[in-house]
Amino acid sequence: MAAEHVVIDLDEHGHEPAERSGIVRWNVANRRKVLLPLVAAFVIGVVLGGVGVGELRDSRAERERSTVVSLVALPESGFSGGFNSRGTVLLNGQLTLINTGPAPITIRGVQAERPGVQVRSMGQARQVRPGGTGQIPVDLQLECATAFELEPLSVRFSVETEDKRLREVRYPVALVGSAWEEDALRLCEPRLDS
Template structure:
């Protein structure tokens, strides 16, 4: 402030203006740093979320391969050991824990824990098959249930329809059913 009545004209103290500017610069710098760090944190969170979502996806294809690994037949039913080819069509590795299917005339179950399947990988799983010769081979697909551990370490249940008619399982079971028909 300048007093016009006084002979010695001196400006008011400019130290407070410098302090105000310094405080403003610090606040702007803190805001910029906060925005940058916040942006990085949001980016990391999005990446982490996308990876969790990717690891949660489970997609399997199942194909009956053979059932001629030994078996027995008695009183109109056949018990066989067979193989089921599993293909991981999902984006993350999965471990097959258990396989099970059941409908009138058909029971399929895994004999132990299955393989770890990398994305795009295929493995064979040993299964036990039980068919009642008279009613087992219906035209509807058999819904096979899989218990799998996904990439995010969660156990999930999924299903996949498998056509028995025309499969190796049907051929091998029918050849053992024929002598008892």
């Protein structure tokens, strides 16, 4: 028997069985129908995710902005004063507060203490808008001999921020050359009538 050589011509098309050719066409068409919605869902997910991340970032920045406390405090003249025989002056004064932060704040309390100096708020809360000023009344107790050092007085403020949380903030207030020093020294001078 003679060996038969089988030659396959690769240039010829369309000699596949009919069933197999239909399955291949169906799979390609089906893949396109399934792939298109998947790509669209992916693109929509990326867009929505980007928007969501942007909104989350904006929300976080807004929350952080509402918690920032930045202020400046300046001593203002006392309204009345008295003299104590032990060399202590009692004054009712005020602090002018400037809100240099980005959100409104409410000053709930003021307190400072060091040898020769005591400062306490009179219990009146003050709201100060961003860039705005407000005054808060304080009681001062100043010893004539020791109150006015060159080092600023560290004043502690109890501040309620826009998110309704209380925070403690410190600010250095210079007493030397202030209206408080002028009022106290006037009362500390020895009296001629005594």
